[in-house]
Amino acid sequence: MVKNIVSVAVILLLGVMVWYWYGRTELVFGDEMPDVTLSGQGYELDLIDLKGNYLLVYFWGSWCGPCRQKNPKLAEFYNDIKSDSEYPWADDFEVISIALETTGEAWIRIGEQAGFSWPYQFVEPRFGNHPAYYGFGVNSIPTSFLINREGMIVGANPSLRNIPRMIERLENN
Numbered sequence: 001m002v003k004n005i006v007s008v009a010v011i012l013l014l015g016v017m018v019w020y021w022y023g024r025t026e027l028v029f030g031d032e033m034p035d036v037t038l039s040g041q042g043y044e045l046d047l048i049d050l051k052g053n054y055l056l057v058y059f060w061g062s063w064c065g066p067c068r069q070k071n072p073k074l075a076e077f078y079n080d081i082k083s084d085s086e087y088p089w090a091d092d093f094e095v096i097s098i099a100l101e102t103t104g105e106a107w108i109r110i111g112e113q114a115g116f117s118w119p120y121q122f123v124e125p126r127f128g129n130h131p132a133y134y135g136f137g138v139n140s141i142p143t144s145f146l147i148n149r150e151g152m153i154v155g156a157n158p159s160l161r162n163i164p165r166m167i168e169r170l171e172n173n
Helices: 002-022 065-083 106-114 131-136 163-172
Strands: 037-039 044-046 054-060 093-101 120-125 143-147 153-156
Touching: 037 120, 054 065, 054 131, 054 163, 065 093, 065 106, 093 106, 093 131, 106 120, 120 131, 143 163, 153 163
Parallel strands: 054 093, 093 120
Antiparallel strands: 037 044, 054 143, 143 153
């Protein structure tokens, strides 16, 4: 009898865990950016305050191998956009990186090693309360969202190579 109760409890717990993690809906093209508040190194930012800019919201973790491979490419991309006068929208383009971490400040060191130079770098706990991950419905990392000036999702996991073309098309419409 006790074995049956334990078995049912374990199955229910696993079901809740699967629903909790995989039952969230990732945002897609045309969805509005969630209104979340991000905490950085001694400051907070309401993501909605950056409306009017093109945003690349990047979710990653210092412990994530694919993230660590992408980080230097993202840093190089950001620096190229910001330093290239070819893009008239470059001053209005921002990267917001959000690290999912268990403890410590490894994300700061890893970001510095990769060359992260943008001002909007945040961290959320890997376990517990992480409103940006939930708000965007992130199920895996690395994940990124391109957001237009009106705060709408215009790309989920866009390739860095395609982002300038996507923004050019948005600017010309």
